[in-house]
Amino acid sequence: MKLIQSHEVPSKLLDVILSAQKELVIVSPYVNLTYTKSVSNALVAARNRGVQIAFYIREDQNSAVSKEQVQSMGIMPRPIPNLHAKLYYNETAGILTSLNLLSSSIGNSIEIGAQLETPEELAELRRFVEQFIAPFDPESLPAISPSKPTSAAVPAPMSREEREFAEQEFGAILADYLASHVDRRCSIEGNPKHLSIRALGNTFSVNIEGYSSPKLIVQGILSSAEADRFPIKSAKHFRLQDFDYSVKRGGKGYYDQAQAVRKATLSAGTFNKLSYAEKKQLLPHIAEILTATRNFKDDYRN
Structure with missing residues (x-):
């Protein structure tokens, strides 16, 4: 990995979003881009060109604004309890960073990050999301079968x-x-x-x-x-x-x-x-x- 200086973190994030062609994974506990349109515009553009976007945010009492912000971009937020990690990657590139998708963080905060440099590092990051974040996504949780099924009804044949x-x-x-x-x-x-x-x-x-x-x-x-x-x-x-x-x-x-x-x-x-x-x-x-x-x-x- 290569260290990203504080002033470079927002531009490296934009590079990841703008270069995405197939998939884009966004892990940002909190989101409020009201005063920073470059990132939200890039995300909408990625959505419009057919990129499959998985957008993970933190699920807590303060998540209402984050959910509204993500939904306003036409993207379904995936709330995860206790989420604190911040990372962003597409099919070929990714970064780890302290940066939340907040206008205040992007414009004013001192942040740090690291850029992935090899396919192996990207695969390791993907495994992290699959192991520690995705399993808590309500969309991915398996349906719970009743412990005592009432009857073995036979479904009608499909046309x-x-x-x-x-x-x-x-x-x-x-x-x-x-x-x-x-x-x-x-x-x-x-x-x-x-x-x-x-x-x-x-x-x-x-x-x-x-x-x-x-x-x-x-x-x-x-x-x-x-x-x-x-x-x-x-x-x-x-x-x-x-x-x-x-x-x-x-x-x-x-x-x-x-x-x-x-x-x-x-x-x-x-x-x-x-x-x-x-x-x-x-x-x-x-x-x-x-x-x-x-x-x-x-x-x-x-």
């Missing part, structure tokens, strides 16, 4: 479609559906919580956000002029009663977006863990929102 929905990634199922019903040239990339869709000449995102009450959020890019027109003209096209519609303003280099938020919460925090019935229902809903966005944009041009 062919149910088996396909259970065995395939939701993104693949959605891609097939959209190719058949919306745009045969559509493409989808992403992970179990965040999908990026290219269809109908536009870019869309379909995300599950929220920790205790996960919600489906569908967004499509608008021009600034289209976003200005959205409040008074959107009702003509966006008619699904199961969703609330609004404009999400981008600013500072980000696009404005039409946003549809499903009113009812989902049963799980990832697409693949949703029930068959939920997956079945979401397919036409997502397709309709994509089509409505395209129609709204076309109507504006006319």
